[in-house]
Amino acid sequence: MTEETQQEEVLGKAYDLRLVRRLWYFIIPYKRLFYLSLALLPLQQAFGLAQPYLMKIGIDQYIAGKNLLGLQTVMLCFLAALIGETVAVFAQYYFSMLVAQRCLADLRVAIFSHVQKLPMSYFDRNPVGRLVTRMTTDVDVLQEMFASGVITLASDFVMVIWIFGIMLYLDVKLALVSLALIPPMALAINFFRGKARQTYRQIRVRIARINAYLGEALSGMAVIQLFAREEKTYREFEKLNADHRDAYHLSNLYEAGLYSMVEAAGSVSVGLLLWYGGGEVLHGAIGIGTLVAFKEYIHRFFVPLRDFSQKYTVMQSAMASAERIFQLLDTPLDVTSPKNAVVPKPFRGEVVFDHVSFHYKAGDPVLKGVSFRIAPGEKVAMVGATGSGKTTTIKLLNRSYDIQQGSIKVSGVDVREWDLRALRRHIGVVLQDVFLFSGDVRANLALGDPSIPLERIERAARVANAESFIRRLPEGYDARVRERGSNFSGGQRQLLSLARVLVYQPEILVMDEATSSIDTETEALIQDAMEKVMRDRTCLLIAHRLSTIRNADRIIVLHHGEVREVGSHAELMEKQGIYYRLYQLQYEREELKLASHDTPAQRLA
Amino acid sequence: MGRISQYIWRYWRRYLFGGLCLLGTATLVMWIPWWIREAVRIIEHGGSLSDVTYYAVLIIAAAVVQGFVRTYSRALIFNAGRDVEYDLRNDLFAHLEKLPLSYYHKQRTGDLMSRVINDISAVRVMLGPGVLNFVNAPLYYVYAMALMLSMDVRMTLAAVAPFPLLIYVAHQFRGRIMKSSLEVQQQMSALSSHVQENLSGMHVVKAYAQEDFQAQQFIALNKDYEVKSMEMAKMRGIVNPVMQGINGLTVLIVIWYGGIRVMRGDLLVADIVAFIAYLNVLAWPTAAFGWMLSLVERGRAAMRRLEEILETNPEIRDEAASPAIHALKEGIEFRNVSFAYERQKNGHSALEEINFTLPVGRSVGLVGRVGSGKSTLAQLVPRMFDVSTGAILVDGQDTRKLALRELRRLIGYVPQEPFLFSTSLKANLALGRESYSAEELTRAVEIAKLDRDVEIFPLGLETLVGERGVTLSGGQKQRATLARALIMNPPVLILDDCLSSVDAQTEAEILHGLRAILKEKTCLIISHRISAVREADEILVLDEGKIIERGNHDELVRDGGVYAELFQQQRLSEELEQI
Ligand SMILES: Nc1ncnc2c1ncn2[C@@H]1O[C@H](COP(=O)(O)OP(=O)(O)OP(=O)(O)O)[C@@H](O)[C@H]1O
Ligand SMILES: Nc1ncnc2c1ncn2[C@@H]1O[C@H](COP(=O)(O)OP(=O)(O)OP(=O)(O)O)[C@@H](O)[C@H]1O
């Protein structure tokens, strides 16, 4: 687990009101629908409340007075109220769900778009599974809030007030006796509240953990199986799963307690009513119809309260989700285009690193005062031991991360002043970590631009030497690519990602170990084909195999995050520095090995 | 539904006990209206206040007891739902762990995740709140009916006359809700798959300024999800109020018909009140009936999706009587091995007629063009895939007859694409080994030349590596996977192009360190570079899935085939640089 998870646990107290206000922001576009659904609430309640009243009239006046016609009229009114209520309830639910679905869809898009803009450093720290949870499960919890009718909470409250008013109007003392239990209940609810929120927070954290763990285990299943780690992994998963379950066990108890308490309080109140009201009737202070109506009102009073207790738990859970979601939405976008972003025209493929220092984690510098310049159209190679900071240099060039010191200029403009999108459009990178999207070969090469003609794609594939194997696939360019390209060989994936950058036709071409998994023969073919592509482009090549960079104009040697040597092959050879040694090593290795070790033939003898 | 009942069965005690508690609660709930009726009757007849008080106290006492029993029963049943969820999720995970690689090549991670999280949760809702209502509703109905019947048969019959309507509505909507739920869940899966993939490819998304395109795709999927959810909500929205309305209808009938009879003098107002009270009690189960309908249908739809996973046969699994092997004695043999991936089933195969032996203590090198089948061949040894025809023998035994775990523990595998888990570097290195000495760790780290990197990391081996090892450099990742295999100290080592991202100097050092180890081990080495395989006892050259040349380095160079050409080319390019 990464550090962030712990941070989530100690997340400070967020105020519900603020959360609700932020949610409201998403409802605003559907304000009208929302108000419509709200407007239906009093209607629905009026229809509902009319029913006991009609009942009272029916019993007290007509049944007691033996007036059949009157009873029939009242009952027809009752029927009308019933139909009215049914229709109003449906319409209210329908409109509120419409609002919910739309605004939550917007919320999901907002999260997704926000996440797209988050800096790479965020993804280094946050497991994918957790972010997926935010966009799916957490938003679903909010949907549950709407579906369970939490927006009717306010109207439930109004309803309860209404009933209270009517009861007071009918008989003050009776009303007070019937509702004597309200104050202690309020205290109890407050107690549950604090508890429930805490557990729901825990639950959100734990479900996200399960998701993160699951996501990772699923994508690394091959490794788990290869290393026969199934049992251990299972135990770890089980532990997370158990944590999640335990948190829910607690919340279930709270929920059940709250619900049952309200339910019991309703019956106790009826008992109180009978005891006190019975006396009143016997004394002739009130009519029996009033008692019956009161009983009915108590029922109607406690139903919303009971629902309230349920909605309340849903609400608590929803607020816990909303906290997470808004926390994500509040994550600052450190790497964005500035207000008045520049797109220099005409574009010159010049790259300048000026005393660039960079660290991923404070106190652990990766680049230390790196300076170099690549002239437009120049081909520069970057070599250096593994972990020396080559890939990092590239990530800085296309501003995947921001540097802490110095400046990086592309076409004479600091990358931080560039329009980010335009900058990345001009720089095409073949990344060291090959990644293909699921879909088909063509979509992977065209990367989301359907207007790119097939011919251009084919040309790129030809240059990257990917054409031959694509052609051999039964569906050719329409062949299915599975997640991460798992149905292609390692080298084939690399060829595809190389072809992709060629389709992209960037002004600056950056290749990070673009042919590391390619055989020598194919590599040679690619190099020949690439020569033409590279001719009028600025190129930055990173390679461990020195043969790969043989047509570079200059070579930059990076060592422990510092530029140690810069110059052409010949110059560097003359200098007899790091490059020279590297070179000697690679070249002489063959000879060395033959000399220092038995050849297999000798061993056999 | 067979599988679901197995899970319910596992917790039958709890469900039974919870059910009994519900019965208790229901009993109390049902007596309360009865007592109300008695009390009202006394009041109506102008009886004594103490009699009224008696009933009032009874009601209050029953309410309090009911409160506790209800808390208990609800918690019990909801928790049982959570327990089933827990079990089901564990079982799914365990099952997923058994499924072969070929399954994962077909499935999308986000889809599987969605099933294990969202679908299970839908099943849980069915088994917690769903079961509760499932038990409660009939209980309430039977009780209320019995009591109402005991009061007045005709009146009861009149009151329940609209109930068949209820059943009709439920029947009408069942199938549709099921279908709609299935669609919603599927769309949810599609949505999470997209998000999951987008996030794991974020570096590419950013580098190629694909954010907008990705968002567009997301918006389309999201819109679909919205529409499908709305479809679902609409049905839920119709069913619930209709159910409630039907309940209201029964009240209406009671007052109307009851009123007429009161006027005739063969019924008391108190009876009407009691009837209404009972019907009120039924209001919740009736409304819940509609709600339950959608829960159950949704749960079933979800379960169906889970069963798709659970019913997938783990094709690669232990045969019944697999003998255990602890050490390699003779070696590994490929005998007439052919293998085709699924998409290749009717075209040509990835491997054809592969025959070779890898005697214990020896090494075989594999070279060949991109996509020639090297990784495929290597993956067949630990049975990541099963051969289509032929057999792979370990010590003369078909690998399909060996215990899978034992077989895999014999092999230290360095995959072509490094994969690390988001824990500490140390935990990653120790993946294949429960216990190891500090020296073993240091040695493995040294041989993989990870020692210098570890020295630089402020946290050393405790450094967290991020998902897939994103916070390491390409070469560091690769060397970490090498060290991970070495620390296992297995008799067999399979190295699939494991030095491709390592610079020449480090490579030379690693090869130097490896050489000592490789002597004691049986190895299969895949590489594009002659330097890594030239000392192998036998080198196989693969092309389009067939072995086209074999022999040791000297022989192959002498014979002047593809290998010799490759050798020349690599030398040539190196010499070229010298000029
Ligand atoms: N996202 C990250 N967070 C923290 N540290 C990182 C991150 N990416 C790289 N590093 C560290 O920065 C250093 C330089 O890494 P970089 O990827 O730039 O190396 P490289 O020169 O490309 O190496 P290689 O040849 O192995 O690919 C390494 O020590 C690495 O561990
Ligand atoms: N999961 C899969 N489904 C279908 N075809 C596959 C799958 N994996 C690989 N292939 C195909 O099988 C062939 C052999 O692939 P393999 O990965 O064995 O090649 P390789 O020799 O390791 O190549 P490389 O040097 O590029 O790693 C390739 O044509 C590849 O496209």
Ligand SMILES: [Mg+2]
């Ligand atoms: Mg790198």
Ligand SMILES: [Mg+2]
């Ligand atoms: Mg391979």
